[in-house]
Amino acid sequence: MDAHYPEHDQPIDLTLMRECDVDVRVRGHQTPAHLLYLYPPHDNEFLRSLIPRRPIDYSMDLKRSTNLTKFWLRNCFNNHTSCKFAFSGTSQEPFALPRRVIDVGSGDGISKPFLFESDAQRGSYVALSHCWGGSASIVTTRSSIEAMKKSIPIADMSRTLQDAVSITREIGFQYLWVDYLCIVQDDVADWECQSSQIGAIYNHATLTIAATAARNGTQGCLIPRDKPSLDPVCIPIANGQDQVFMMPTVAACESGLDTAEIRPLDTRAWTLQENILSLRTVSFERREITWECNESRQSESRFSNDGGPDGYPSSKKMFRSSLNASHPQSIHATWCTLVESYSKRNLTFSKDKLPAICGLAQIYPNHLGARYFAGMWSTHLLEGLLWTCVLARVPTGYRAPSWSWASVDGPIRTNWHWSTLEPWVRVLDVSVELLRDDMFGELRSAHLLLLGKIKDAKCNCQQHSAPDSDSKGECRYYEYRPPSPGIDEGGTGAYLDADGKIYFMRKAPNETETPCPLKFRLQKDGERASFDSVCDVDGLKLCLIGYYSKIDPVPVKWMESLLLRPVAGSENTFERIGRWKSFEHLDFYQGCLNTTFTLV
Secondary structure, three states, X not given: OEEOOOOOOOOEEEEOOOOOOOEEEEOOOOOOOXXXXXXXXXXXHHHHHHOXXXXXXXXXXXXXXXXXXXXXXXXXXXXXXXXXXXXXXXXXXXXXXXXXXXEOOOOOOOOOOEEEEOOOOEOOEEEEEOOOOOOOOOOOOOOOHHHHHHOOOHHHOOHHHHHHHHHHHHOOXXXXXXXXXXXXXXXXXXXXXXXXXXXXXXXXXXXXXXXXXXXXXXXXXXXXXXXXXXXXXXXXXXXOOOEEEEEEOHHHHHHOOOOOOOOHHHHEOHHHHHHHHOOEEEEEOOOOEEEEEOOOEEEOOEOOOOOOOOOOOOHHHHHHHHHOOOOHHHHHHHHHHHHHHHHOOEOOOHXXXXXXXXXXXXXXXHHHHOOEEOOEEHHHHHHHOOOEOOOOEOOOOOOOOOOOHHHOEOOOEOOOOOOOOEEOEEEEEEEEEEOOOOOOOOEEEEEEEEEEEEEEOEEEEOOOOOOOXXXXXXXXXXXXXXXXXXXXXXXXXXXXXXXXXXXXXXXXOOOOOOOOOEEEOOEEOOEEOOHHHHHHOOOOEEEEEEEEEEOOOOOEEEEEEEEEEEOOOOOOEEEEEEEEEEOOOOOOOOOOOEEEEEEO
16 A cells, blocks of 8 residues: 655555554655554444554543543453452452542532541442652541541542542442542551552452553643644545545654653552552553553554454563463562562652562462562572662661662662572571561561671772782672763772672773672662772671572573671671672682571
């Protein structure tokens, strides 16, 4: 099929395949494919069955948006068996209501929204996933809760909450769950109780409304979209009777590239579990509305008429499938992937690091057959110690033991792969003191009692120079930073030689040298300390965790160790400050005797 587009003076090649996107390329131009898409006339059922695209409503009309949501919801109810089951394995919709929900009222002014205490009665409800960022004009407190039970004025609600109430009414639901209204914000006991149940609250909601594009409560769900500067072009089909329309994507109009963007909701730590655990989610994004359930992922511009799969994999389905893997290593790999994604997100309150992922953690004991310790699992505890975090920050106040990824803020790299660890250290005891009676919540303290080989590590600071070229077993650490004008791109380096001496430098060695990363974190009062300050620390140790080996594509074996810093006033007690991975000098610990020591 050939067509012309006003901005180009050459024909456009269109390749049309059933249930696929249209591959659009401009002859003679380096134009990326899929900058343009086709959609059929609304009254041509044959073309609508062939072309999955639909025109986007740029007005974000409430009625049209909710009609589409009801269409997806109805098809899910009627055709998706697996979407009826919560993670508990039961199909009991409607589930018991959360302790408190918002009764959204009738919308005709006769019945106004109010806070309803459910007393565990059963009922269908909608949950809101959003970034409220402290911008809510009203919250439930001990002093306001009685007034909220009588009425919540629409005028006092944030824009996002107003939209959520309107959407809930239009799709035919009576109850809406919103965190800052349904949890008493200044009642510690209520927050502890309700926050530990948030996973179940989203999992048992009939539908979750995600205000994906809103940075805070002032922006709302129904955010008007910018209409493309180019109008649709009518393209006749060769039979002379039918026609289709060609339209540029919003991204193409803005930048010429259909690139993905980071959605505000995806930067918030709590929303990771809210999205994954929800049975069904309708997302109000910047460019269109999208739908995802366990069996289908669709969008306003691309969906199948029967509500079935449209070619995009459902992340909810992939997550559920991963929990049913036959090998525990595969199940644990999924947890590691979640931790890596979670660690890139932001928390308003540092203490929420473990509570904000507790809903996901609560699912794993039955699948892994493991105990949970500060974000890590007993069946993979040694492997779990080998995480790294470049440019990490340690929060003020205690949150988690130094050996847990939850002790730092910053993107985590977990140590999961298909090779099996050959352990050279034994866990004698794990002790966790909970802040409250919730094994998935906040901690007061935790320690590991280990039996293994440790060796002294000596520091030697050398600025702007590499160690003696004859030294062996050099191990490199990179502090990854974007290049700045006038600053050497090498970054700051640290090297470990075969005698356990650590060298700290401002310039990393030649890239051709064998990389054996020594990765560590050294912070003080929430800020990163300088590398020079390490040289003032006596008693640094290296602890052998074990060896990994693999034969594909070539045989290789490497050694994994932890870098430890002594805790003042406590004998044989250390903090984990880093990880050493070395492919050379695997006999580094030869002659070392096993020692009992504690990590805190």
